[in-house]
Amino acid sequence: MTHPADAAALPQRASAYGTRLASISVLIVDDEPGMRHFIARILGPQCKRLELAASIAEAEDWLACAQFDVIVLDNILGAERGLDWLARQRGRGFLPPVVLISAFADLETAIEAMQAGAVDMLLKPFRSNQLLNAVARSAEHMRLENENHVLRHKLRSSAESSLTSDRLTGNSPAIEAIRAAIARVAPLPSSVLLTGASGTGKEVAARMIHDLSPRAQHHFVPVNCAAMSAEMVEAELFGHVEGAFAGATNRREGLFLHAQDGTLFLDEVSGLPLSTQAKLLRVIEDHRVRPVGAEREIPVDLRLIFATNTDLEAEVAAGRFRADLFYRINIVHLHMPPLRERGDDVVALAGSFMERLSRQLGMPALDITPRIEAALRRRDWPGNVRELRNLIERALILGTFPPDLTQPDLTGPDD
């Protein structure tokens, strides 16, 4: 809560929040035109987007069509109290953090504000710095909470994260064709379906599409749909309100909202339960998500990239994947070639993994001799690039390549 006594400390902190404010959107809900415009004059030049609502009805119209990072809410809105509306809204569903403006400094209002879910409170009259700080703190609080959740999710889902910033190493015609297709499709808003066996680099390709897209400055959020239980997957993807199910003690923004303006990568999309597939189709068509337990839908603007290593058409035929969703996501389709069809890429990849992993593990790099290169080319690589990476890592740790790579090839000439 911000009190007049804090005022002296606030001006210094305002500048620290400046960059945070520049990326957020704010909705002001106040029925007094003078106050609305006073707040708009302070926040307008600092924020990415600012909208004004003169009544609760107008606020609800805004919330139905746009996403806001913070709401600044006056407690006296004609006949209704902002707090009552807030409590009702929280009960109905998802709302961004709210800064409540009140003329009264009584403890009862402060307690009620916290119970209704306001994250900050400003006492009238307040100074511009107090408003800027309250809004920035609320946005920051929300951002940290979400980031924390997403980081935990990423840690769980991507043990390979340190090596997924690759740029599709290799010069084989097959990978050149993929690179060219990525360069064509990346700037477009279209969703992309990546297929190919496990370990062929679908996630690497998805990251590359994101990095080359106009959304590159925003989040790339990878989600392994098959790694989550059917019960949790919807709450993770769409978010949930407080009390939506047993254990939902807090509301949580889903991964769709976290990827807002960026890219959501749905890996192993065939692993989604049919009921979630139906919801996903609605999100793709309407660009809106409804958190579990919420009445309100939230608009989303992001790019979707899907990946699977199963035959989706066969899944459709077997009734395990919705045909309408398949047609909706199968517009731009890129198939990642298996490593054994990528010629000399195996040698280039082995060299690149050797160099990076030896640096990362602090172990001396092993020499990749012509005999080992020839053996690498001969292998079948059912686990594709991931198998190669693991082989190099193991060789570095053991200080030697496995015998089948170092023995001479008796079936033909090598070195």
Ligand SMILES: Nc1ncnc2c1ncn2[C@@H]1O[C@H](COP(=O)(O)OP(=O)(O)OP(=O)(O)O)[C@@H](O)[C@H]1O
């Ligand atoms: N062309 C490439 N250049 C460099 N590294 C690559 C390439 N392709 C794959 N990798 C590496 O191989 C590993 C597996 O790649 P990735 O996770 O993208 O595969 P995937 O097809 O998404 O696998 P899965 O279907 O099992 O999720 C990662 O460590 C990745 O960095």
